Amino acid sequence: MKITTSTQKYVWEIAAILLGGAFAATSLLAWQSRPAFDLKASITRGKAIYDTQCVTCHQERGEGVKDVYPPLAKSDYLMANKARAIASVVNGAQGAITVNGAKYDNEMISIDLTDQEVSDVLNYVRNSWGNKGDAVRPEDVAPQRKKKAGE
Numbered sequence: 823m824k825i826t827t828s829t830q831k832y833v834w835e836i837a838a839i840l841l842g843g844a845f846a847a848t849s850l851l852a853w854q855s856r857p858a859f860d861l862k863a864s865i866t867r868g869k870a871i872y873d874t875q876c877v878t879c880h881q882e883r884g885e886g887v888k889d890v891y892p893p894l895a896k897s898d899y900l901m902a903n904k905a906r907a908i909a910s911v912v913n914g915a916q917g918a919i920t921v922n923g924a925k926y927d928n929e930m931i932s933i934d935l936t937d938q939e940v941s942d943v944l945n946y947v948r949n950s951w952g953n954k955g956d957a958v959r960p961e962d963v964a965p966q967r968k969k970k971a972g973e
């Protein structure tokens with residue numbers, strides 16, 4: 823067969839279509855392998871955890887206690903860094919911080935929760951009292967856990 827310019831163009835077009843199809847198929851597969859996350863359900867579970875584990879310090883409406891416990895409601899510090907918020911809960915937090923322009927220098931003990939509970943309680947606080955944040959997934963939690971001695 824004599825290869826003319828138009829045959830070449832035709833071959834390239836077919837190749838491009840096949841490649842495009844393969845790309846779309848892999849993207850679809852990748853997308854399907856990450857299960858949908860039900861943020862609403864997570865927030866609901868998170869409220870129950872907040873009401874038992876966090877409310878004594880951070881208070882009913884996340885307002886905190888002046889000079890002692892920082893607020894979570896509309897907290898610039900909380901919303902600025904998802905990984906840091908996860909780390910504060912699983913490893914505890916201490917040292918001087920500034921939240922919404924006010925200084926706190928206190929200590930929060932680590933709270934013993936599963937990866938899913940951490941994601942739930944953070945989805946609750948990050949989506950309550952005027953906060954709006956994207957989902958914290960259980961798989962985001964493990965990388966923030968500090969290794970304990972012997973592990």
Ligand code: HEC
Nearest residue numbers: 875876879892893897899900915916917926927928929930
């Ligand atoms: C015993 C009191 C106490 C409890 C219980 C507690 N915290 Fe805290 N939390 C603190 C203190 C104190 C700080 C500030 C630490 C510092 O000064 O560095 C803090 C800081 C934080 C911060 C970062 C600062 C901010 O305002 O954004 C987050 C996020 C947070 N806590 C979330 C939680 C969550 C979620 C829970 C429940 C799972 C919880 N805390 C339970 C006392 C507490």
